[in-house]
Amino acid sequence: DAGITQSPRYKITETGRQVTLMCHQTWSHSYMFWYRQDLGHGLRLIYYSAAADITDKGEVPDGYVVSRSKTENFPLTLESATRSQTSVYFCASSESLGRSSTEAFFGQGTRLTVV
């Protein structure tokens, strides 16, 4: 199906383990984003990407790594998970933005629990 999909939807992992959250979009959008949603903080940007092999840090990048070898995929890796990374993670994508900007489309989210 066309759209943006995240996997897994739910994940429980142990402190110190590496975990990768997957994001795949079928629109060939240039831009992709990772946000986390926490109570009292809203949506905070972790990393973003303008195109394949171009990534940049957002507001809260520490402890996360991203890659973008293909336009349609933008995986987010927690190198050594900590309890503070327990959150709901949202991936988003958008077309090239000009003056008539377009919105970002979000996936359904991955609820990650670090125990």
Add this chain to the structure above:
Amino acid sequence: DQQVKQNSPSLSVQEGRISILNCDYTNSMFDYFLWYKKYPAEGPTFLISISSIKDKNEDGRFTVFLNKSAKHLSLHIVPSQPGDSAVYFCAARGSGGSNYKLTFGKGTLLTVNP
């Protein structure tokens, strides 16, 4: 420092009445503003947007107003319906090299009572 602020964590209105959600921003480089709606266990969905060159944009029951001098925008929903109950996020985008990233507020939970 929070650049997009939604100072009301929650709002409750009666069905059929107007809902007004507010958002303030501090970064004068923001030039595009969006509202997203989020239901539990779902991703945010785009609702309406406004460019900084406008002061109003309307789409059906939803209208967004922008007051650049006050760095304030608001979302009006008229008439409010129970299905509008959700968390509403205000977001802003800046101009310049990294202008494609969106900065979000903390959200306002709207409850529309039948």
